[in-house]
Amino acid sequence: MNTSVAPDNTPKVVLVTGGAGFIGSYVAEALLLRGDRVVIVDEINDYYDVSVKEMNLQLLGEKFTNGQLTVCRGDICDLDFIGGVFERHRPNYICHLAARAGVRPSILDPYIYVHSNVEGTTRLLDLARLYECKNFVYASSSSVYGSSSSTVLSEKDVVETPVSPYAATKKACELIAYTFHHLYGLNTTGLRFFTVYGPRGRPDMAPFKFIERIYHQQPIQQFGDGSTSRDYTYITDIVDGVVRAIDRPLGYQVFNLGNGRPQLLKNFIALVEDCVEKKAIIEYLPEQPGDVSHTCADISKASQLLGYRPSVPFEVGIRITAEWYVSSVAAKAAAAIASKALETSTKVEISKKLQTLEIDSNVQKAFEQMKFRNDRFLAIQGSTDCYSTNTEEASRRFSI
Ligand SMILES: NC(=O)c1ccc[n+]([C@@H]2O[C@H](COP(=O)([O-])OP(=O)(O)OC[C@H]3O[C@@H](n4cnc5c(N)ncnc54)[C@H](O)[C@@H]3O)[C@@H](O)[C@H]2O)c1
Secondary structure (H helix, E strand, O other): OOOOOOOOOOOOEEEEEOOOOHHHHHHHHHHHHOOOEEEEEEOOOOOOOHHHHHHHHHHHHHHOOOOOEEEEEOOOOOHHHHHHHHHHHOOOEEEEOOOOOOOHHHHHOHHHHHHHHHHHHHHHHHHHHHOOOOEEEEEEEHHHHOOOOOOOEOOOOOOOOOOOHHHHHHHHHHHHHHHHHHHHOOOEEEEEEOOEEOOOOOOOOHHHHHHHHHHOOOEEEEEOOOOOEEOOEEHHHHHHHHHHHHOOOOOEEEEEEOOOOOEEHHHHHHHHHHHHOOOOEEEEEOOOOOOOOEOOEOOHHHHHHHOOOOOOOHHHHHHHHHHHHHHHHHHHHHHHHHHHHHOOOOHHHHHHHHHHOOOOHHHHHHHHOOEEEOOEEEOOOOOOOOOOOOHHHHHHHOOO
């Protein structure tokens, strides 16, 4: 097999679908930082708290100008809307990450998954070939491997037995991408992500849920005996893989993007306990239908053709994610206190009051990072980049 293909480094206009979501917002930022123009398309649906997606867009909006970044809100399946986006912005590269994600909800409502994932991808492929885009990179998933008996999952494996509607839609995307490559010569690259985690991660996924629940001393559900294992990939490694794929049009390809080092569930829980310095309360449940018990990515193909080399060890990535979570909880508490205090007090009065209170050191730190402007405390960028704290509880606890 050839080793790493030379990248196309010319400046690009990249359409990033799902750009308000977890992975999409990071990919958009990476592209913008290196000087590409980015057009984000996202319908901002309520699969999880929409304020998280709004915050992702706000963070991007604060860093980049209108000329470089455009945000278009709408459904990728709506032809008038998405056709208009192509006509106005003429993207020459597509990074298609919009999808209904999540395995279990797809069992309850497969139709919405077929709509966003299969119809949506087909619509974008069709527009990409009409507008002669140079490369179409899209998110697939490790879930296409289903209940494969292989210990290491390779792109060479035959994947014909998806065990959830979500997985079936992702496999369908790979098939239709092949067809568009075959019929029209469109370059398409599917990326099979292996559980992605990091700061601002999806609140429905295990890494976020475990950190949140263990930190708040709420029970966590452990499906099975803890001997299941998954390959978790830190967000910056995934972004690196996605950008490498965008820069390398390769005909028709599918790549695993994982870490290649699976983690046992019980070790994962122990690591989170260590990071947040609290003991988990575990509720033991049987394994769930549709869940895959072992995932480990064979990343040799991505390594050879894309030069993909994940570099963030799980222990480091989880520690960073836990620190982000704890500090964002504190920042939100600080913001709640500040906004409550502002109703009645001046900056000096608030500072005096704070000195008389016993304040959690994390909250104190977050407070120090706030600046007073226009007679208002404004959280510095990122300090309100959080969404899991119970603000009422914070205000009560520090009742100012
Ligand atoms: N996060 C992971 O671990 C993981 C693993 C495997 C695959 N993936 C895939 O990676 C992609 C990004 O995942 P994520 O974790 O960032 O998810 P996310 O839910 O945070 O982002 C997806 C975004 O797509 C948008 N969207 C959904 N349907 C749409 C539609 N019809 N029109 C316009 N926008 C729409 C949503 O509003 C959301 O903001 C998805 O395709 C997902 O299936 C993610």
